[in-house]
Amino acid sequence: MKNIAHKFLVLSGKGGVGKSTIAVNLAVWLSMQGKNVGLLDIDIHGPSIPKLLNLNNKVLQAENNKIKPILYSNTLKIISIGFLLQDESNAVIWRGPMKHNVIKQFVTEVDWGNLDYLVVDCPPGTGDEPLSVVQLLGKADGAVIVTTPQQLSVVDVKKCITFCRQLNLPVLGVIENMSGFVCPHCNRRIDIFSEGGGKQMAKDFNVPFLGGIPIDTVMVSACDSGQPFIYSNSQNPAAEAMRSAFKQLLQPHKKNQIDKEVTVK
Amino acid sequence: MKNIAHKFLVLSGKGGVGKSTIAVNLAVWLSMQGKNVGLLDIDIHGPSIPKLLNLNNKVLQAENNKIKPILYSNTLKIISIGFLLQDESNAVIWRGPMKHNVIKQFVTEVDWGNLDYLVVDCPPGTGDEPLSVVQLLGKADGAVIVTTPQQLSVVDVKKCITFCRQLNLPVLGVIENMSGFVCPHCNRRIDIFSEGGGKQMAKDFNVPFLGGIPIDTVMVSACDSGQPFIYSNSQNPAAEAMRSAFKQLLQPHKKNQIDKEVTVK
Numbered sequence: 001m002k003n004i005a006h007k008f009l010v011l012s013g014k015g016g017v018g019k020s021t022i023a024v025n026l027a028v029w030l031s032m033q034g035k036n037v038g039l040l041d042i043d044i045h046g047p048s049i050p051k052l053l054n055l056n057n058k059v060l061q062a063e064n065n066k067i068k069p070i071l072y073s074n075t076l077k078i079i080s081i082g083f084l085l086q087d088e089s090n091a092v093i094w095r096g097p098m099k100h101n102v103i104k105q106f107v108t109e110v111d112w113g114n115l116d117y118l119v120v121d122c123p124p125g126t127g128d129e130p131l132s133v134v135q136l137l138g139k140a141d142g143a144v145i146v147t148t149p150q151q152l153s154v155v156d157v158k159k160c161i162t163f164c165r166q167l168n169l170p171v172l173g174v175i176e177n178m179s180g181f182v183c184p185h186c187n188r189r190i191d192i193f194s195e196g197g198g199k200q201m202a203k204d205f206n207v208p209f210l211g212g213i214p215i216d217t218v219m220v221s222a223c224d225s226g227q228p229f230i231y232s233n234s235q236n237p238a239a240e241a242m243r244s245a246f247k248q249l250l251q252p253h254k255k256n257q258i259d260k261e262v263t264v265k
Numbered sequence: 266m267k268n269i270a271h272k273f274l275v276l277s278g279k280g281g282v283g284k285s286t287i288a289v290n291l292a293v294w295l296s297m298q299g300k301n302v303g304l305l306d307i308d309i310h311g312p313s314i315p316k317l318l319n320l321n322n323k324v325l326q327a328e329n330n331k332i333k334p335i336l337y338s339n340t341l342k343i344i345s346i347g348f349l350l351q352d353e354s355n356a357v358i359w360r361g362p363m364k365h366n367v368i369k370q371f372v373t374e375v376d377w378g379n380l381d382y383l384v385v386d387c388p389p390g391t392g393d394e395p396l397s398v399v400q401l402l403g404k405a406d407g408a409v410i411v412t413t414p415q416q417l418s419v420v421d422v423k424k425c426i427t428f429c430r431q432l433n434l435p436v437l438g439v440i441e442n443m444s445g446f447v448c449p450h451c452n453r454r455i456d457i458f459s460e461g462g463g464k465q466m467a468k469d470f471n472v473p474f475l476g477g478i479p480i481d482t483v484m485v486s487a488c489d490s491g492q493p494f495i496y497s498n499s500q501n502p503a504a505e506a507m508r509s510a511f512k513q514l515l516q517p518h519k520k521n522q523i524d525k526e527v528t529v530k
Contacts, residue, residue, distance in 0.1 A: 013311050013356070015280005015389045016418070045390030046278050046421035091278070091391045091424035093431060096361025099392065124280045124389060125310030126356045127364065151489040153281070156311035159356035166358060186451035193485055220458055224416040 001107065004038070004115040007140035008172065008249065009133065011164070012147060013156035015124035018177035018213075019146045020048035021223055022242070023121035026144070028228040029246050031076040035116040038069065040106060041080035042133050043123035044092050044099045050082035054226025058083050066111035077113070079106050096128035103129060107136040124156075126163040134167050142170030144210070144249065148178040149197040157198075161205050172210075174202040175245050179212030210245035214238050266372065269303070269380045272405035273437065273514065274398065276429070277412060278421035280389035283442035283478075284411045285313035286488055287507070288386035291409070293493040294511050296341040300381040303334065305371060306345035307398050308388035309357050309364045315347035319491025323348050331376035342378070344371050361393035368394060372401040389421075391428040399432050407435030409475070409514065413443040414462040422463075426470050437475075439467040440510050444477030475510035479503050 001007075010023040020043070027039040041049035050056050058070045060083040069077035081092060081102060112118070120137070122130045134140070143164050147157040157174075164171050176198025181190050192215065202209035216238040222229040230239045266272075275288040285308070292304040306314035315321050323335045325348040334342035346357060346367060377383070385402070387395045399405070408429050412422040422439075429436050441463025446455050457480065467474035481503040487494040495504045 015282075015311075016413075017281055020417075045392055045424065046280075048417055048421070051417060051420055088420050089423040089427050091427040091431070093391045093396065093428055095365075095393050095396065099361075126358045127310055128360050128393075131358065131360065148281075150485060152285075152313055152316060155316055155353050156313070158354040159310065162354050162356040163358055166356070181457065183448040183450060183453070184455060185448060185453040188448070188450040190449060190482065192446065192457075192480060192482055194489060215457060217455065217457055220415060224459060 001138055004112060004118045006116065007118045007120065007137055009120045009122055009130070009140060009143045009169070011122050011130060011143045011145055011160050012124055013126065013158070013160035014147065014153045017146050017148050017153055019124070020052060020121050021219070021229070022144065022146050022175060022177065023119050024049060024052045024228055025230040025242050026246055027076060027117075027119040029230050029243065030117050030119070031073060032231065034075070036075050036114060038077045038079070038112050038115045038118040040118060040120045041078070041082065042103050042106065042120060042129050044081050044094060044102065044129060046123065047080045047082035049078060049080045049121060051088070052223055052226060053078065053228065055083070056088060060084055063111070065109075067105065067109055068111055079110055099128050100132045103132045104136055107133065126159055130163065134169055140169060142172040144172050145174045145207075146177055147174060147198045147201065148193045149176055149191065149195045149212075150193040151197055154197040154201050158201060158205070161207065171205075171207040172249055173208035173245075174198050175210045176212040178215045181215040184217065208248065210248050211241055213241045213245070266403055269377060269383045271381065272383045272385065272402055274385045274387055274395070274405060274408045274434070276387050276395060276408045276410055276425050277389055278391065278423070278425035279412065279418045282411050282413050282418055284389070285317060285386050286484070286494070287409065287411050287440060287442065288384050289314060289317045289493055290495040290507050291511055292341060292382075292384040294495050294508065295382050295384070296338060297496065299340070301340050301379060303342045303344070303377050303380045303383040304386065305383060306343070306347065306386045307368050307371065307394050308386060309346050309359060309367065309394060311388065312345045312347035314343060314345045314386060316353070317488055317491060318343065318493065320348070321353060325349055328376070330374075332370065332374055333376055344375055364393050365397045368397045369401055372398065391424055395428065399434055405434060407437040409437050410439045411442055412439060412463045412466065413458045414441055414456065414460045414477075415458040416462055418458075419462040419466050423466060423470070426472065436470070436472040437514055438473035438510075439463050440475045441477040443480045446480040449482065473513065475513050476506055478506040478510070
């Protein structure tokens with residue numbers, strides 16, 4: 001871990017908000033900037049990264065007692081439990097201690113080499129997986145929190161900010177995913193999953209708001225076919241919104257310290 | 266548990282597909298049929314049931330060494346870890362063994378009384394929470410599996426069917442949630458999250474397909490304001506689709522046995 005300059009965790013209290021999509025696109029975008037990047041998928045029960053990068057048939061191998069990450073490109077290395085499953089229908093039916101052990105292996109026994117950035121895609125919730133990775137990574141730059149605008153999501157994601165504060169993990173900012181939808185037939189905007197919930201939450205918790213990313217059926221198709229959207233559809237407004245959010249992560253973080261004045265409840 | 270006639274688990278390998286929405290509406294619909302119903306929310310990190318039923322300020326109490334469930338109505342009793350949190354931002358930062366203990370309490374130390382149906386809302390994945398509840402409940406009627414049409418979701422939900430088969434839990438059927446959207450401006454249909462993935466999966470795994478439920482902004486608002494949609498918007502097409510799916514759960518299940526001919530991988 002000492003050869004990794006920056007570590008970002010992509011977190012959300014809620015499933016299905018697009019954490020893995022954000023994590024993949026962040027990692028691909030960083031590698032497009034000429035950086036050496038690692039992408040670590042610690043979602044043990046629902047690893048999405050192999051599917052999102054069309055790496056379904058790849059298998060992890062070891063060399064000199066170190067696990068070799070799968071190379072997506074010369075500058076992007078990937079680790080996921082998905083690379084250990086024979087078939088994508090296989091379920092990893094494990095309790096917490098076993099999950100901790102595999103995450104420990106993925107953090108300490110992988111030949112990551114020198115990395116500018118490690119992006120960690122966490123499963124939903126505030127249980128074993130994010131706890132383990134925060135404890136095992138050592139010092140990290142902080143967490144990128146993903147939510148949808150819907151209150152039902154925001155409630156869970158607030159717990160995630162509480163989690164970060166209790167573990168002294170800085171919150172780098174909140175991304176509001178699935179933020180509005182433009183009808184492809186009539187071009188009018190519809191706020192399917194309500195609006196503004198993520199922005200309001202960032203304000204309430206005094207953490208940076210990194211922006212909203214609209215729902216786009218092209219992004220859904222790109223995910224399903226294993227194309228990293230920010231690369232394959234770089235002119236799309238949703239890709240522009242992602243870039244705008246990601247650029248803020250590379251700026252000196254004035255606001256990314258835990259605000260001591262906000263009481264942790 | 267012996268005074269509970271039927272037990273349904275609502276499961277999904279993937280978060281954010283609408284498990285809790287389906288579980289709440291199933292429980293409310295059963296109670297609308299005059300049944301005595303319990304709704305057990307075992308999502309420890311992201312309990313949605315209190316929000317979905319506008320029961321945020323309720324607190325669990327004990328009587329005669331038994332936990333008293335929160336009464337939503339005379340025929341609907343609710344248990345959720347949300348009723349033990351002082352504030353909805355509070356995070357339950359627990360590893361697996363602690364989660365197992367609280368689920369055990371919720372199953373064995375709650376004064377459920379005589380119930381016709383117990384509906385269990387599980388968190389995503391195939392880890393501690395669903396494992397614990399399957400082991401603690403004893404014999405259950407089976408699992409209702411929720412997915413969206415998107416391949417990214419279907420891949421995770423397949424793991425869920427594998428989980429059921431490995432634990433000898435019958436699969437009662439698959440519900441495809443967020444199945445199409447009708448633009449409120451131009452009334453044309455858009456398959457935002459792709460189409461047919463849940464139906465195809467049900468066919469592939471030889472389990473019943475219970476139907477698709479469209480995305481509806483009215484349902485999103487109902488969720489956020491704590492109104493059970495199937496009651497408050499009973500004429501809505503999405504409510505009709507839910508009823509159609511739920512009715513099949515009450516029919517004699519010709520197909521709900523584990524199909525021994527399908528190889529568990």
